[in-house]
Amino acid sequence: MEFADLITTPKLDGVILHSPFHDPIDGTLCITGHHLILSTRKDNVQELWLLIQAIDSIEKKPTSGPVQNGGTIVLKCKDFRHLQLDIANTQDYHNVYTSIERLSNLQKPELSYAFFYRPMYNILEDGFTLFRPETEFAKLLATDEWRISHINKNYTVSKTYSSVLIVPKCIDDNTIVTAASFREGGRFPILSYRHENGAVLLRSSQPLLNNNNKRSRADEKILNAVLGPNKKGYIIDTRSPNLVSHSKSKGGGTEPDGHYTQWKKIFKNLDKLVKCDGSLLDHFSRLMEACYDKQISTDKWLSRLENSHWLTHVQNLLSTACLVAQCLDKDGASVLVHGSSGLDATLLVTSIAQVILNPDCRTVRGLQALIEREWLQAGHPFQTRHSKFCYSTSRTKNQQPTFLLFLDCIHQLHNQFASSFEFTTQLLIVIFENSYYSNFGTFVGNSEFDRQELKLSEGTTSFWSYLNRPDVITNFLNPIYEPNKAAIWPSIAPVSLVLWNELYLRWVIDQKYQKIAILKINHLIQGDKDLRSTVIRMRRQLLDLQKELQSLSLEIEDDDLSDHI
Structure with missing residues (x-):
């Protein structure tokens, strides 16, 4: 053709x-x-x-x-x-x-512009090889606890996992193959993040019980190997008990308590995120309809904003991510997160928890590495999820703005802790745009398997190769950034969450003058060290005030957590 x-x-x-x-x-x-x-x-x-x-x-x-x-x-x-x-x-x-x-x-990915685009600049680094698991987990692999497995090199264990897997050193490849057969899509429990206190964050898909509470000793062995003897961990199931029961009737379900005695289970009601029924995109469409209704009154705007449920999804997601982060940081307990397929809500929770806990994820390179590790290499189906968006009348239940919700949650964290991020929220907007349409091949395909089949590294340019060029990335650096090694605990009270005007209303409200003002402020701050110190000091005072709200949120979450201990 x-x-x-x-x-x-x-x-x-x-x-x-x-x-x-x-x-x-x-x-x-x-x-x-x-x-x-x-x-x-x-x-x-x-x-x-x-x-x-x-x-x-x-x-x-x-x-x-x-x-x-x-x-x-x-x-x-x-x-x-x-x-x-x-x-x-x-x-x-x-x-x-x-x-x-x-x-x-x-419909064919190979007909997209990424395969025809040829950069007019020198490629300084190959973004396709920049964030490989071997380098990202190098320090961890130097210990006696974890190793690299190539059992999935031909993607026979799981089509949605990467070819290189980080697994406990005491677990052999045969055990991995057996455990993978127990989980939907072969997505057995895999390392997502290791906290500085040694607690580990894992992610997987749901177990396949086939209505008879079938057990998998291999799966149990992997999870217990992560904990060690006499230690407890948490399984955060992103579904409600009702949805779990529905999944069980179809052969899925959740881990039988009798076979996972070292693990305490907590259900979080993120059903609208884990069910690929198009409801999340429908809710976002309602938000966009309200944003572009120029005749809307103040009362109707507030009502339609609430009825879209978008900020409710943001709040629920931040709440669950904070709960996971608390288990890891405050309790020193390892956590396994999963829903049904492990491709949407699971990745949202594990990635946002890392932004809260890990200061590296709040840097430019760290954010890119997080997206590679928790989204691209973890098999989030970008090609399917992003083929249609909120305006299309031909969208299906498989199109979901899951990744946009992730970026919005980072925007909320950025709004509360602006000086803790190396980048501005403009970087999040550019990433959002390129995930839906792009000159580059980074977000093409549904998995690493797809990208290997399409030979993206040979036929396209990486988005990271473009973004990390000095003349490009400097446009997205935060002039008031001050490295913060501590965890950032957000307030999830409704009054603390804001609509992302900079993105959702940018074609409704002309932001030209705000952008000019921000550029002037940035130039002043960059050229005046005293002014920068003043801004940072004021930010710290603001954070002290926010801590009062945060402590209230954390008390609520502590009560939620204690109910399950």
């Missing part, structure tokens, strides 16, 4: 573009295999270059009247932008609509 076969009208003059915060532009529209380009001869008017992969929804609005004469095409994009193309001729109008619709619905 050639892209030219899908494009009925490759070039058209007299197209009028309407875009947020700009006057209408009359120009020439060019349609290529991957881009919409609208250019004009007028000076000081920036032309439009839109990656077609960024289009989530395309709508036709024919000109009304006794004689149809052209119409309007509305493009709703995955970065929340709404664009409008006015075309005078009816045949051209239909041709442009058909061309864009065909190109925006191509």
